[in-house]
Amino acid sequence: VLMLIDASFGFEMETFEFLNICQVHGFPKIMGVLTHLDSFKHNKQLKKTKKRLKHRFWTEVYPVGK
Numbered sequence: 001v002l003m004l005i006d007a008s009f010g011f012e013m014e015t016f017e018f019l020n021i022c023q024v025h026g027f028p029k030i031m032g033v034l035t036h037l038d039s040f041k042h043n044k045q046l047k048k049t050k051k052r053l054k055h056r057f058w059t060e061v062y063p064v065g066k
Contacts, residue, residue: 007034
């Protein structure tokens with residue numbers, strides 16, 4: 001599953017609903033793809049946003065390992 005996530009907006013409720021549906025059906029392989037990364041003006045803000053989104057995505061996708 002490829003999940004397209006708008007980095008300038010962040011996660012939406014539909015993203016978490018879809019992850020919940022995937023969790024019920026046995027969690028297929030999931031890859032998140034961030035879009036609109038070019039809209040960030042400063043590199044520091046880009047790094048902080050990517051780190052925050054990656055951490056949140058990882059905690060939702062990989063709850064067994066935590």
